[in-house]
Amino acid sequence: MKKDIFIFKDGELKRKDNTILFLGEEQQKYLPIEQVDAIWVFGEVTLNKRFLEIISTKEICIHFFNHYGYYLGTYYPREHLNSGLVILKQVNLYSQDSMRMPVAKEIIKTAVKNILIVLKYYRSRSKLVSSGIETIESMATQIEKCQDINELMAYEGNIRGVYYQNFNDIIDNDNFQFIKRSKRPPLDGINALISFGNSLMYTSVLSEIYKTHLDPRIGILHATNGRKFSLNLDIAEVFKPIVVDRIIFNLINRKVITEKDFKKQTHGTMLTEKGKKKFLKEYTDKMMSTIKHPRLNQYVTYKRLIRLELYKIQRHIVEGDNYKGFVARW
């Protein structure tokens, strides 16, 4: 199985013969190119065109993050899977509300179902999240009535607001208090964790989109503005609660991540390198863990589930059969 590579050290990424070499200050390491799935770069890394050439022929995406852990962008090699038909149909779906709304609603409904799965799990562990569950459940019934994308997004925002309030009930550590979602910059540890986790999820989904015929610039929920990737943000909604949020609760409640893993800066709170690594360890473990897929009747990793979700979206776009989102079972 191909692996995701995370680079924290500073150094140089080079093409060496027909593979890649990372030249750090103290170590050098060969990364056998046939086994690389995608590369995440957190350190200060230099690279050249020769390197990008081999990465492109091997169809590997590279995601870049800046010093603070903000997502900078992705080197997304030229589209290798080309089907004019899929793109045409994807554009068609995007531009026609009557086609776009049902899929957009299903994405949000699935995301909300997964949020409820997470909350119910914590209710069964005696956390005081019952009223949150009730509120979200009643809000969820209204989603169907939304008339346009903006209204839908606003609803989703409200539901997420209630959900975030429950974070304080789930988290066992008084040093971590969630007041409100703040992105740039994250104002507290929880926000820093959410931001970091979400950007990992966005890039993971993007890497998987690359292996389908879908165009990541054409979103369903998120507007397409020509420059940014947006389809990955949409599909990430489905997986954020069951992957990212669960990791956050686990890491804090098990005291794997503590206040020491953050640094306060003039403009907000950031995860330290050690903190990021702890998160990533948990994240890759989770993505590689398997569950039994009900319809395929085989074990699949969470990473694979993302691809399957994209296949369903692609199929919906091409064949118009109903997209049903992935809802976790516990």
Place this chain on the structure above:
Amino acid sequence: MNVNGTLIWYYHICKREVWLMYNHIVPDQNDENIALGRFMHEITYQRQEKEISFGHVKFDIMMQTKDHIVIGETKKSDRYEEASRYQLLYYLSVLKEAGISASGLLLYPSQKKRVKVELALNEEKKLKEIIRNIDIICSQTEPPEVEKNRFCKRCGYREYCYA
């Protein structure tokens, strides 16, 4: 539309697959059990050096007797015999159109089996019908629905069709 040997082959495996292939919707590239795709890959790439081309048709063996040409296709197993037979019949018809009379031979070295293939009149008719059907399938705006068949289990589109 350009019907080719590959589409004829897939027609006997799964009609849906014909449509997907034709529209360049490819099976999963990293799928570990993409037997069917890999199988096609093998027969199309492995023989590049020894293959013989005629127009856009390629065979891997050609034998010539006094007044007759025999073209051969080596296959690993007869699991896909129907598909292979029609693929070969298609090649024969292309040759025939060029004024070359030929017959075919399917070779299964590992099973020590050979099957003779002749472009008889009824076969020619069937082939024409198949080509017409492929035309119809590919001109649809949507693929035929998933229909469970014995090839699904090893098909590269399995996750795409069943997820």
